[in-house]
Amino acid sequence: MIKLKGVYKVYFPQTPNQVIALNNININVREGDFVTIIGSNGAGKSTLLKILAGIDKVDMGQVELAGEDITNYPEYARAKDIGRIDQNPLVSTAAQMTIEENLAMAYMRGKKRGLHKGITKKRQELFRDVLKSINMGLEKRLQVPVNTLSGGQRQALALIMATLAEPKLLLLDEHTAALDPKVAKEIMDITCKIVETKKLTTLMITHNMEQAIKFGNRLMMMHRGKIILDIDEVEKARLTIPQLIEKFTAVSGDVFADDRVLLAN
Amino acid sequence: MENIIINGLQQGFIYGFMALGVLLTFKILDFPDLTVEGTFPLGSAITAKAVVVGFNPVLAVLLGALSGCLAGLATGLMHTKLKINYILAGILTTSGIYTVMLRTMGQPNLSLLNKKSFFGIVLSSCGIVEKELTLFQYQAATITILLVMIVAARVLLGWFMKTDLGFTIRATGDNEKMIRSLGVNTDRIKLLTLVISNFLVALSGALACQSQGFADVGMGIGVLVAAIASVIVGEMFFGSKKLSLLLTGAVVGSVIYRALLSIGLRLNLPAEDFKMVTALLVLLALAIPKIKIRVKKPSLDRNTHVVGGINSDKA
Ligand SMILES: Nc1ncnc2c1ncn2[C@@H]1O[C@H](COP(=O)(O)OP(=O)(O)OP(=O)(O)O)[C@@H](O)[C@H]1O
Numbered sequence: 348m349i350k351l352k353g354v355y356k357v358y359f360p361q362t363p364n365q366v367i368a369l370n371n372i373n374i375n376v377r378e379g380d381f382v383t384i385i386g387s388n389g390a391g392k393s394t395l396l397k398i399l400a401g402i403d404k405v406d407m408g409q410v411e412l413a414g415e416d417i418t419n420y421p422e423y424a425r426a427k428d429i430g431r432i433d434q435n436p437l438v439s440t441a442a443q444m445t446i447e448e449n450l451a452m453a454y455m456r457g458k459k460r461g462l463h464k465g466i467t468k469k470r471q472e473l474f475r476d477v478l479k480s481i482n483m484g485l486e487k488r489l490q491v492p493v494n495t496l497s498g499g500q501r502q503a504l505a506l507i508m509a510t511l512a513e514p515k516l517l518l519l520d521e522h523t524a525a526l527d528p529k530v531a532k533e534i535m536d537i538t539c540k541i542v543e544t545k546k547l548t549t550l551m552i553t554h555n556m557e558q559a560i561k562f563g564n565r566l567m568m569m570h571r572g573k574i575i576l577d578i579d580e581v582e583k584a585r586l587t588i589p590q591l592i593e594k595f596t597a598v599s600g601d602v603f604a605d606d607r608v609l610l611a612n
Numbered sequence: 613m614e615n616i617i618i619n620g621l622q623q624g625f626i627y628g629f630m631a632l633g634v635l636l637t638f639k640i641l642d643f644p645d646l647t648v649e650g651t652f653p654l655g656s657a658i659t660a661k662a663v664v665v666g667f668n669p670v671l672a673v674l675l676g677a678l679s680g681c682l683a684g685l686a687t688g689l690m691h692t693k694l695k696i697n698y699i700l701a702g703i704l705t706t707s708g709i710y711t712v713m714l715r716t717m718g719q720p721n722l723s724l725l726n727k728k729s730f731f732g733i734v735l736s737s738c739g740i741v742e743k744e745l746t747l748f749q750y751q752a753a754t755i756t757i758l759l760v761m762i763v764a765a766r767v768l769l770g771w772f773m774k775t776d777l778g779f780t781i782r783a784t785g786d787n788e789k790m791i792r793s794l795g796v797n798t799d800r801i802k803l804l805t806l807v808i809s810n811f812l813v814a815l816s817g818a819l820a821c822q823s824q825g826f827a828d829v830g831m832g833i834g835v836l837v838a839a840i841a842s843v844i845v846g847e848m849f850f851g852s853k854k855l856s857l858l859l860t861g862a863v864v865g866s867v868i869y870r871a872l873l874s875i876g877l878r879l880n881l882p883a884e885d886f887k888m889v890t891a892l893l894v895l896l897a898l899a900i901p902k903i904k905i906r907v908k909k910p911s912l913d914r915n916t917h918v919v920g921g922i923n924s925d926k927a
């Protein structure tokens with residue numbers, strides 16, 4: 348499904364500030380995989396997702412999606428197949444446009460947009476149905492501008508927008524990190540439900556070790572631009588947080604440094 | 613009084629096309645496009661020249677308006693392909709336009725004395741003989757033609773902004789990253805919007821030329837600020853940021869603004885002060901919401917205080 352071959356990403360190359368954000372990444376994610384990604388600050392997790400989404404370009408190496416080499420595709424040309432949600436609820440929705448207008452744009456993801464009416468009865472019905480499924484009461488507020496929603500509601504809307512047009516791949520970059528714990532849990536539940544029903548291949552960055560172990564069928568740990576651990580479903584099922592930290596120390600020879608890491612919650 | 617109304621409506625409608633164009637770029641796309649200051653006289657110059665060389669005035673107006681598309685395209689390409697700052701891109705195009713106008717007209721201004729005008733042609737196609745009308749009747753007829761045109765433009769634009777394509781224009785102004793992540797090439801959207809906007813502005817210039825009977829390379833000076841003022845007046849008039857009201861507001865605002873100018877002239881206020889007064893009024897209108905926001909609390913969401921560019925602080 349996704350293949351990264353020898354991918355490098357270097358910021359400020361050939362200067363004293365050079366950062367090797369991705370250092371020879373080779374991964375192979377199978378269709379239907381739900382991978383959780385964890386790692387210390389600045390490990391390159393967000394960069395990895397940005398490379399996949401086409402927001403950042405690789406400096407070397409190859410990116411393949413569903414058998415197609417997409418290394419040089421700009422972001423908009425990959426969007427048909429990739430839904431992405433950012434940590435910041437303000438990034439994934441258009442604030443001054445209404446819920447239904449945002450959904451209409453997501454509905455047309457990757458398609459040619461012409462002079463078709465943006466909002467039709469048929470589309471509204473569809474939007475109401477999907478919104479109902481997340482139980483936040485948003486289906487009654489189709490005509491409300493998104494900037495009047497709470498962060499959690501905006502993130503829930505972003506989730507629906509990311510998955511409405513059935514992408515091949517869903518990228519979640521700490522999409523619950525900016526929310527308070529109760530709302531974060533709600534959004535996580537919705538995420539699982541959507542990923543399961545749509546059988547989406549998903550990569551989810553989290554700084555919550557418990558979440559990383561609990562969700563998905565595969566866990567990757569990143570450190571200094573490399574993937575240092577890749578744990579499969581069977582092993583992950585038995586994994587505990589102390590074991591995970593121990594493994595990290597053994598492989599990296601470093602202390603796990605993430606100022607926000609939550610061991611449990 | 614009559615004169616003020618007639619003037620306000622006639623000039624207001626003519627400049628209303630420009631206000632719509634400026635609303636589209638400055639507010640909706642969040643792309644302050646300075647090209648329009650050149651596009652307006654360009655539309656006028658091309659139309660005048662076309663009439664002088666014998667084109668049908670209706671066709672001449674169309675040619676004038678289409679010349680605006682090219683100007684918008686030039687600015688857009690500089691910005692999207694060559695990554696030139698949009699302010700500079702607009703200034704470069706405007707500067708080039710002056711040469712184009714001077715070369716086209718062969719002189720800084722062109723009179724259309726004794727030439728049949730756009731309005732005359734439209735009237736005769738409706739079976740009305742221009743010569744038989746009183747001045748008042750002629751003015752009323754002109755205003756009717758302009759009214760039909762501006763209503764058509766407003767309706768068309770309103771419809772367009774509600775299509776899938778129109779949504780992407782609004783989203784590009786609102787959250788470019790987001791709409792790009794949904795598969796939209798936002799560079800293309802910017803080009804398209806600049807072309808449409810400058811078409812409207814050049815149409816405005818073309819009609820101004822036909823109404824006043826001449827074209828002048830200097831007639832663009834200050835039209836941008838006047839258009840921004842119209843948009844702001846329209847927004848205050850309806851007191852809403854709803855898109856449909858912003859569109860209608862731009863036209864209404866343009867009429868109010870032009871009527872105020874006529875009142876000023878009537879009161880023998882010195883015409884040379886108008887541009888400064890307009891600039892100060894626009895400044896005031898932009899400053900008030902900022903001051904209000906300061907007083908409330910600093911907002912994290914840069915989108916909360918803007919419907920786009922006129923009062924955004926995009927660098
Ligand atoms: N646009 C950029 N310009 C320069 N350096 C960058 C840029 N984006 C990321 N970096 C650097 O690349 C490295 C990896 O950053 P990245 O955001 O991928 O880390 P991360 O694993 O997501 O960390 P965090 O857990 O803090 O979000 C960091 O050292 C960061 O400073």
Ligand SMILES: [Mg+2]
Nearest residue numbers: 392393394520
């Ligand atoms: Mg990150």
